[in-house]
Amino acid sequence: MKKLINNPEVVVEEMLAGLEAAHGNLVRKVSDANVIVRKGSPVAGKVALVSGGGSGHEPAHAGYVGEGMLDAGVAGAVFTSPTPDAVYAAIKAVDSGQGTLLVIKNYTGDIMNFEMAGEMAQADGLQVASVVVNDDVAVENSTWTAGRRGIAGTIFVHKIAGAAAERGDSLEEVKRIAEKVVANVRSMGMALTPCTVPAAGKPNFTLAENEMEIGMGIHGEPGTHRDEIRPAKDVVQHLMGKILPDVPYVKGDEVAVMINGLGGTPLMELYILNQEVRAILEEEGIHTYRTYVGEYMTSLEMAGASITLLKLDPELKGLLDAPANTPAFHQR
Amino acid sequence: MKKLINNPEVVVEEMLAGLEAAHGNLVRKVSDANVIVRKGSPVAGKVALVSGGGSGHEPAHAGYVGEGMLDAGVAGAVFTSPTPDAVYAAIKAVDSGQGTLLVIKNYTGDIMNFEMAGEMAQADGLQVASVVVNDDVAVENSTWTAGRRGIAGTIFVHKIAGAAAERGDSLEEVKRIAEKVVANVRSMGMALTPCTVPAAGKPNFTLAENEMEIGMGIHGEPGTHRDEIRPAKDVVQHLMGKILPDVPYVKGDEVAVMINGLGGTPLMELYILNQEVRAILEEEGIHTYRTYVGEYMTSLEMAGASITLLKLDPELKGLLDAPANTPAFHQR
Amino acid sequence: MNTARLTELILNLGQVIEQNRDYLTDLDRAIGDADHGINMTKGFRAVADKLQAVAPADPAAAMKTVGMTLISTVGGASGPLYGTAFLRAAAAVAGKADLGRDDLLTVVEAALGGIKERGKAELGDKTIVDALQPAAEAIRTGLQSGAPTAEVARRAAAAARKGAEGTKEYAARKGRASYLGERSIGHQDPGATSTTLMLEALASFLEG
Amino acid sequence: MNTARLTELILNLGQVIEQNRDYLTDLDRAIGDADHGINMTKGFRAVADKLQAVAPADPAAAMKTVGMTLISTVGGASGPLYGTAFLRAAAAVAGKADLGRDDLLTVVEAALGGIKERGKAELGDKTIVDALQPAAEAIRTGLQSGAPTAEVARRAAAAARKGAEGTKEYAARKGRASYLGERSIGHQDPGATSTTLMLEALASFLEG
Numbered sequence A, B: 001m002k003k004l005i006n007n008p009e010v011v012v013e014e015m016l017a018g019l020e021a022a023h024g025n026l027v028r029k030v031s032d033a034n035v036i037v038r039k040g041s042p043v044a045g046k047v048a049l050v051s052g053g054g055s056g057h058e059p060a061h062a063g064y065v066g067e068g069m070l071d072a073g074v075a076g077a078v079f080t081s082p083t084p085d086a087v088y089a090a091i092k093a094v095d096s097g098q099g100t101l102l103v104i105k106n107y108t109g110d111i112m113n114f115e116m117a118g119e120m121a122q123a124d125g126l127q128v129a130s131v132v133v134n135d136d137v138a139v140e141n142s143t144w145t146a147g148r149r150g151i152a153g154t155i156f157v158h159k160i161a162g163a164a165a166e167r168g169d170s171l172e173e174v175k176r177i178a179e180k181v182v183a184n185v186r187s188m189g190m191a192l193t194p195c196t197v198p199a200a201g202k203p204n205f206t207l208a209e210n211e212m213e214i215g216m217g218i219h220g221e222p223g224t225h226r227d228e229i230r231p232a233k234d235v236v237q238h239l240m241g242k243i244l245p246d247v248p249y250v251k252g253d254e255v256a257v258m259i260n261g262l263g264g265t266p267l268m269e270l271y272i273l274n275q276e277v278r279a280i281l282e283e284e285g286i287h288t289y290r291t292y293v294g295e296y297m298t299s300l301e302m303a304g305a306s307i308t309l310l311k312l313d314p315e316l317k318g319l320l321d322a323p324a325n326t327p328a329f330h331q332r
Numbered sequence C, D: 001m002n003t004a005r006l007t008e009l010i011l012n013l014g015q016v017i018e019q020n021r022d023y024l025t026d027l028d029r030a031i032g033d034a035d036h037g038i039n040m041t042k043g044f045r046a047v048a049d050k051l052q053a054v055a056p057a058d059p060a061a062a063m064k065t066v067g068m069t070l071i072s073t074v075g076g077a078s079g080p081l082y083g084t085a086f087l088r089a090a091a092a093v094a095g096k097a098d099l100g101r102d103d104l105l106t107v108v109e110a111a112l113g114g115i116k117e118r119g120k121a122e123l124g125d126k127t128i129v130d131a132l133q134p135a136a137e138a139i140r141t142g143l144q145s146g147a148p149t150a151e152v153a154r155r156a157a158a159a160a161r162k163g164a165e166g167t168k169e170y171a172a173r174k175g176r177a178s179y180l181g182e183r184s185i186g187h188q189d190p191g192a193t194s195t196t197l198m199l200e201a202l203a204s205f206l207e208g
């Protein structure tokens, strides 16, 4: 295992210490919990946004804490949902009396732990609502299963619901807007290499030198199938072929695009993917309103990428354009 | 070779197309040259800043083109200095009559190609000055060799000289400030894995499963020595032990810190490194004024990191704090 | 079973989990995210520390400590599930100084109820339920048959193992493995396996 | 040598470089950045296209085309160095319709002068100079000795090879390999090797 760490048992604590040291002007760590909150929290009169999940997806979620996005990011162990206590500590630290919206990625563990935390906070008389992000079209949608996973599309929920909260919208309204994003956002990813959870010490799966995994989850959950490595154009065509018909995204639509690196893929390759995505969108008559290319929701050092589309309307456009100032996401 | 590309021969062109598609609000590509310039260039009345080098170091340098940083970024083939024609095309596209400062990383190829371009531009009657960045303390400094390499410290030159140019400083003044940054910035890196130049198809060196290379160059040039992989704390101690005495950075100094990922190292690990760097700086009585953690000057998918320190004075602090708005560097 | 014996049993469960840390993690690597053994080990280590620190007053207090500790240290799916199970088990025998033969059923049924409520899984969804529900049934019939308690526990463990092994036959419909659809077939569920290991440890403990 | 023969020779040099693409790149992998063969191949491919497109009027025009093309397509260290070398060689024989025996020395010495001026390297710095300078000397003495031109070229190639192989003995003081300090000892310089390969191709061409 080739990692620049000290001890697998304390990677999350040390990471958060390093993050707080770097971004002390924007965020602070809650003592006794792996929770990063916006500096000056709770922000008076504002609905609070809390998200989180397992660690190993940096900059998600602590990197999105700050003006115009999250009030708190809760960091679980690597690839493991945080505990209810941690989420509860986050809610307590940021709730200003206007209520808190929990942004939950759709994993059994996250759902249960965040729900338990919400119950704890409600028992304290706090107002808590939640929204579940499930943008990964690689997973068959079915009421009989855990349903689709939440992946990089979550960042658009943070951005847009965050902007709504920042301008003073009510909890009900912030939740409505977050749900609108969820309804309009779809993603799919693929991986060229596995990654290694520090505490496990070995890769979470194996791929032959000429293989890639299509529909990969961000915790190394196997995808829809394996395939020989193909040119970027073919990979993008396959992923877009699954994403486009899903909402669906059609001629005349305006979208925001996110090309998300999973950790080990160079920016060069992400831009090459973006160019292919743009070509398809242009061919389909879909207008790209904004594009984000970079590492937004990673899987440790996994090589691979995901593509996210968000269908926009005037309301979402306005909120997407709003300023944000967080460790990992700046916009003016 | 596991890469999300179409064809090794056109990676740079396709990357720049994807970058322009993503950031068309900030930059545009010059036709017929692998050059990205600030939108609206040349900016009237402003000294132009031009940098560049081989590709594969993204977001360097095109990612730093925009308000408050570069006017043009020239992209050579992967790990290969751009040609004089390309640099000349960049100068011509951004020179507003106030002159151009070339920010050159100290490699034989870059020096020669940029110098030839400067001569071409001067022959056209343009004013051109240049500054050579050589921050890598891993390399012995000697007038008998090519001298030290320019690595991640270059980004601080872009930022600070860029701010000086943005506020309207003269070419002479921008050059003076750039040289001040060069005199006060030092870096050193290390690698856990090699990387593969697309056209070469195989890794540029090999490291055993338990080995790391200390003092690695950003093109895979071998470093000072190899060592068994050690805890992050020891790695940081070694690198800081080389960097600190070099300027030197001493008690009472104020510094900017950059923890730069080489491409394949997760942000989690970079934050862990930052925490170790901060601990050493605090112990030394050196105050950290600003910290940048992320991928600023990469080596394709290489796993590893570099540490950069910049000693600040009031002038440099003011310029470092100035706003910037580029594809990869935002500050307000 | 008094508080001291129960505490001993709980420490025992933790040891068995820790011995099977890599095995459980490997099962989870195939159809999940390769952490079930890591998660459970972490949780039971915290439980051992906590039990030492608090010295619970009665069996219910001991089980409540287990539940609270698992919930607050494990995270993931297994933390709230096993945590809820122990909390419910504790509630079901509140106030008792000693657990008797019939409490075995009370405790296991309460645990099963908690897991089903929290996780909304049914038999055949390829989860903990597929080991714990047959075990509960085996305990009910075993107790009715008049078999000795240790023997009943052994039958419960066997039923759990059969249930856990049976999970190989079908696709997951709950938890992370459900994303795999048909591709989860052929793999044994990690959670059903950790439940089985704990029930086997219980049987050995009662026998030994 | 007229323009047609010279063009043929240049295409020949390009083929030899291309055949040795991986070998040159591997040499550069050891002490540089693993691209010398890639860079040179790219440059000479562009040269071949360009020569076809422009049909140069005289030998100087052909060499100027090579120089300009290498400069504008190769980048790195070798682009400006070899590019300057060909530009200087062209300037040294400007206006001639045919290159004679003595022009061999004129061309090689001009090339060497251009490389030394552009790169500031001296003999023993482990660069192109370490192959090209001995070759120039061998040409001077060979021509003086009255040996046939092909034989002179063969001696120049041999001197270059000796120089290139000799680069293994000492550390680099210019170019990317100089960062390695003593660790560059034991490795043959890629640029000195590409120079040698081109001089060997020249000798074979004049012989054949």
Ligand SMILES: Nc1ncnc2c1ncn2[C@@H]1O[C@H](COP(=O)(O)OP(=O)(O)O)[C@@H](O)[C@H]1O
Pocket (backbone or CB within 6 Å): A079, A080, A081, A108, A109, C028, C032, C033, C035, C036, C037, C039, C040, C075, C076, C077, C078, C079, C081, C115, C118, C119, C120, C121, C126, C127, C128, C129, C174, C175, C176, C189, C190, C191, C192
């Ligand atoms: N809804 C559920 N009901 C019951 N058990 C479940 C449910 N979802 C998951 N599980 C169990 O949890 C196990 C996985 O636990 P673990 O790996 O620790 O958590 P995570 O999936 O969050 O990584 C599965 O093997 C399964 O037995």
Ligand SMILES: Nc1ncnc2c1ncn2[C@@H]1O[C@H](COP(=O)(O)OP(=O)(O)O)[C@@H](O)[C@H]1O
Pocket (backbone or CB within 6 Å): B079, B080, B081, B108, B109, D028, D032, D033, D035, D036, D037, D039, D040, D075, D076, D077, D078, D079, D081, D115, D118, D119, D120, D121, D126, D127, D128, D129, D174, D175, D176, D189, D190, D191, D192
């Ligand atoms: N200053 C110099 N003078 C002469 N030759 C040089 C000089 N610097 C480098 N070289 C030659 O260039 C070769 C490397 O070329 P190449 O790999 O194409 O460029 P780069 O080093 O930019 O990757 C070296 O092997 C050396 O022979």
Ligand SMILES: [Mg+2]
Pocket (backbone or CB within 6 Å): A079, A080, A081, C033, C035, C076, C077
């Ligand atoms: Mg997990």
Ligand SMILES: [Mg+2]
Pocket (backbone or CB within 6 Å): B079, B080, B081, D033, D035, D076, D077
């Ligand atoms: Mg090179």
Ligand SMILES: [Mg+2]
Pocket (backbone or CB within 6 Å): C028, C032, C033, C034, C035, C036, C076, C176
């Ligand atoms: Mg798991």
Ligand SMILES: [Mg+2]
Pocket (backbone or CB within 6 Å): D028, D032, D033, D034, D035, D036, D076, D176
């Ligand atoms: Mg090279």
